[in-house]
Amino acid sequence: MAGQRPRRGSGGGAGRGGAGKPARRRSAFTPPRQVRLRDDEGTRLPAADGEEPEVHREDGERLQKVLARAGFGSRRACEALISSGRVRVDGAVVHEQGVRIDPASQVVHVDGRRLQLDDAKLTVVLNKPRRVVSAMSGPEGRRDLTEFTAAYSQRLYHVGRLDYETEGLLLLTNDGELAHRLTHPSFEVxxxxxxxxxxxxxxxxxxxxxxxxxxxxxxxxxxxxxxxxxxxxxxxxxxxxxxxxxxxxxxxxxxxxxxxxxxxxxxxxxGPVLLGELAPGETRELTDRELGTLMAEVGL
Known part of the structure; x- marks a missing residue:
């Protein structure tokens, strides 16, 4: 996704420091120094021994073209990213030009930040108003979240909950793996x-x-x-x-x-996602930077 959608209102339907040092908070959009690979239960995966995996797919799409479409500038600028070793595919650093990949099945990171290359997946921020149930159907006629997801063609689900009287940031997504990791206690978001x-x-x-x-x-x-x-x-x-x-x-x-x-x-x-100036009842799509940093934080 190239950018964020206009805000929508409900009326439209839709680092810790070392010993003796003060704690140092990471910037909201600063990618981690390295990708934290974990399994579905949050356990860190050991580093692979031996050679890095083969990432080239003969019938795939050129990596620099994929990066350009994801918003990293011209193809020449994307070629420079690859040459400088800032791009990983399936965990392996790619240096050479001309590598082809399958965006639908392979995982790409730039500077440790995951790229969401599946256009069918969508994650948005909702500023949930008070007296709205964090569910897709409200009991006893109470307002529910379908009021705020109706404008999106994708079928979105809430990540976690806010109680009836609490307002603020609630994530809605159709990415099941992201939702699972954000709510799993081992990731400590x-x-x-x-x-x-x-x-x-x-x-x-x-x-x-x-x-x-x-x-x-x-x-x-x-x-x-x-x-x-x-x-x-x-x-x-x-x-x-x-x-x-x-x-x-x-x-x-x-x-x-x-x-x-x-x-x-x-x-x-x-995590790295801020409510900002979003008014109660409004939604917005996560920026590529927010989404990539959020995914990296939970090891995706």
Whole structure:
């Protein structure tokens, strides 16, 4: 896909640092240094011994043509990418020109970022409004996600859930392997939430520390990877929390364990994908860069 689609509203139907060093957060769109190959259960695959696999397909399409169609510039620019060793096919670095591949069956990475070459696959971001069920059919007449997928010809499904009262970033896709890995706990994909709650006099000093160190819930301990106060005015407070767990209503329950009921909860990030300025009820297609970085993060 060459770019992103126009925004749609609901009315249209549709790195951690070393010891003693501060944690260093990777840029949202910076590809990892290397592709993390894993199997379907999240286990890292060992590096292959011996020669790299044969990637040439005699009846395939020239690699530089595939790269150009994926948005990497002219064919000459794509030839330069290949010559400099920045392109991998099925895990093997390709240096020579003229290699032909099958885009439908082979995996291509540029600078460690996976290219989605299957035009039939689509992943979009939805800013889910409050009081919408994270399902393709809503019980008791409640609003559901079909309202926001109707404009797409592909049959899309939600990746994970947000509860009825929570709004924010929800991914919709027809890529089953991507959805599986994003929801599998072994891949530990970070998710960031902005949490608003009543806090007369300001939040207690120990709240953020308790969230970081871990709190006890009825189904076991839970800990935020990061937590910080964004705002407070003596009546309300806003705290940003990042964690990789996906248990049911876990953020709300973590705050409730400390005596705070959230009055608003918004998910603003999943891995490298940001909600940004997308309005509630709007959708947009992931950019090639977002999708490639997201796929690399889960070992695709």
């Amino acid at each position: 970070d998710k960031t939430y902005v949490c608003r709650f009543d806090a007369p006099g300001g939040p207690p000093r120990g709240l953020v520390k308790a969230l970081r160190e871990g709190v006890e819930l009825e189904d076991g301990p839970a800990r935020a990877d990061r937590a910080r106060v964004l705002a407070q005015d003596g009546r309300e407070a806003v705290v940003e929390v990042t964690l990789h767990e996906g248990r049911n209503r876990i953020v709300r329950r973590m705050f409730a364990s400390q005596g705070f009921d959230l009055t608003a909860l918004v998910r603003t990030r999943i």
